[in-house]
Amino acid sequence: MASNGPVKDKVLTLETLNPCVKVMEYAVRGPIVARAGAIEAELKQGANKPFKRVTKANIGDCHATGQKPITFIRQVLALVTYPDVLMKSPDFPEDAKKRAQRILGACRGNSIGSYTESPGLLAIRENIAKYIKERDGYPCEPIDIAMCTGASDGIKSILTLLLTGKPGTERAGIMIPVPQYPLYSAALAEYNAYPIHYYLNEDNHWGLDVAELKRALNEAKANCKPRAICVINPGNPTGQVLTKDNIQNIIKFAHENKLFILADEVYQHNVYAKGSQFFSFKKVLMEMGTPYNTMELASFMSASKGFMGECGYRGGYTEVINLDPEVKAMYNKSISAKLCPPVSGQAVMDVITNPPQKGEPSFEQFTKEKETVLAQLNEKAKLVTSLFNSIEGITCNEVQGAMYAFPRLHLPAKAVEAAKAAGQTPDSFYCFALLEETGICTVPGSGFGEKPGTYHFRITILPQVEELKEVLGHFKDFHLKFMAQYK
């Protein structure tokens, strides 16, 4: 086979490989997901298992779990793809055609096959700016928007600016939550930056505790140059929605310590709990006035989450405010070598930020589809929260937002010993057993980080309601059996 030459003469071996790549981890697609894939293949070949299919509750992949695409988004996308024929088709409503025409008019040669400006089409950035302005009640300029290939790409572009280019204790220190979506730890490992881990407070709805932020920062100062703080709101994997008060305190802390704020706000449409509300970091910072309203902030949004769940299009944007103009120019230069984000993903962001308006032919259907998805997510968030809190040996903060529950496992000492004997973390041991016995694929809490001695797992709330009920039933049976076995 072409892939397996003799190793001795290789340029790249585990010894010579970039050591930063070696230490990278990305648990959401880690070994448990590989095992889930292998089990799926076994099932296809007729293997006898105690379940009929694998439930991939490891990743926020909406359409994969049966959510239907929003019709209007796909209509606009089809129109910009093949306008010569479809613009004349009676199958498409006028408001979709109008949006498609506007996008095509902004594309060179009227084709989405052309490169756009590096930060994305100005016409689309105008809609994004309008959306942000309406959301927050503060001005937003298209020149502060840079579209990206999913939020991950935007986050990495900003992190790149913050690196010091120096080794050892001169490395850039970036504050990241524990638990956290592992893109952050993976990117910091790749860039040889120093992760300053701060623990979210599980006892207070996974909120941010300023005393804990101070502890983390002070302990890290000997090891790095602290540059920035990342906050994920609504939370991934933790499902919390930060209060305005909490955000204000974080902003004050960042100001005192001269930190650039990275606000990962990709779940801004996903808020379910009564009394919870999404406040953007920009809005709060603007409301706070001087000296906070001139702080450097990058906010990230994605086409992959919310009500649309268009993960495959890889759309997203970054809004950066209050950058030093010279730094802003360097940022623009740094993204120009990537040419441009996928234009179809840009078009998805256009529809999300410029949806059908009252009086337009698609308004009713669009609104109904959007609200149905969000209402179902709401129902599932409550279902999951209440189920986990009804089982012995599990506690779970309310899923206030985003798409995940992050329940805590109170495992018996025998289970912890059995895990150690198997060379696994206790939560990996648990999650692998869950997968083998029920086909439910989750991600062990250790992949996101957790307080020592605590064990969790992340499960998405995405399966369709009836399926989710069934999954939770199987989960409960497994859990009680597992607890009895190791009691």
Place this chain on the structure above:
Amino acid sequence: MASNGPVKDKVLTLETLNPCVKVMEYAVRGPIVARAGAIEAELKQGANKPFKRVTKANIGDCHATGQKPITFIRQVLALVTYPDVLMKSPDFPEDAKKRAQRILGACRGNSIGSYTESPGLLAIRENIAKYIKERDGYPCEPIDIAMCTGASDGIKSILTLLLTGKPGTERAGIMIPVPQYPLYSAALAEYNAYPIHYYLNEDNHWGLDVAELKRALNEAKANCKPRAICVINPGNPTGQVLTKDNIQNIIKFAHENKLFILADEVYQHNVYAKGSQFFSFKKVLMEMGTPYNTMELASFMSASKGFMGECGYRGGYTEVINLDPEVKAMYNKSISAKLCPPVSGQAVMDVITNPPQKGEPSFEQFTKEKETVLAQLNEKAKLVTSLFNSIEGITCNEVQGAMYAFPRLHLPAKAVEAAKAAGQTPDSFYCFALLEETGICTVPGSGFGEKPGTYHFRITILPQVEELKEVLGHFKDFHLKFMAQYK
């Protein structure tokens, strides 16, 4: 304005910004392109100029210059975007529907809105592997294919593996051609790797000269750890197509010096000159047998060039062969944190590598559209080559392939002095004057690198034939005037 807070308190200033970002340059979208954009805006506002429109001949952006999308590609793309309605439409041929159905069948939830496997859908990688096997006559496995967000993304992923993670003379040395497509210099600057510049031989059709490769490598050994050699074939910006003999010599050189080969083969469909033929590095390396056929090689392909020119979809793939299996696993891990390349771009690659076959309803139209594009490029390559060689003060190697001419300017001493007085390189000075007087936007050779004391510019051959003739006429007038002025 939200963007301009007071600078003194900023986390990021030019002093604290990642120094690697500071030194990055990407000439294809550099200051001359910014000026071209400004001129376009001036024209829109009614400015009086000696020309009516800006001709963007600075970037290989096919549809932007009037090339029409290939119908079959867009049909398949529209079908996978909005299948519920379009799969039933009589406007779409059966072979397009068949391909769309196969792609959707491979997507979770039958939606291109789902994430795919990190290296892309297996069903599409199977078609890519088949395409490569047929192209080269050697086996190719889907597990050796990783799709990417345009070739640039694939190239950066491989470069990342090759970094040493060490500073100073321990940095990874990567051999790159001069002149070269500036993605390479930009990525190496960003990664703090050491660029080992080797000069292409302008006197021998921009071929690679082994003596020059040796010189470059030997001189660099004191400054870095040499790890890899990048070769662009067909050449960008130089338009050459390497002979098999030349490729064999490069492979031998890489073997002797234990270098990983990065073969940028995105223009593999773009070969025009009589007697020129595209040979992939993989094919040549396989033909050469032991010990060459176990060498580590990455080959890059793109949806943006060729006959399709679908730049906006950001599709592409990397084939890696002969990797140490442990390194291969690390490579797969490293791309997993990017989730997956845009699925619509993956679908474009599917059609390119699995076009309509004889007997299928779309075969004739597809073949005609493809051949028309390539025949026009052929005509334009000849037009450009002969025009440049007919003008005093310019010499130009034959445009054998790719999409660019890279003519050499033999500038009078007075022009060189005038450039110095203006604080510009002589070729920048020339290209800015060309832009201001004719509206033709090109890229100065200094953006790609050139031998000291030589001056060039890159111009695409993409404008439509009649427009290109007109452009070349204006160019000639400008050039003769410029030469007379500085004689």
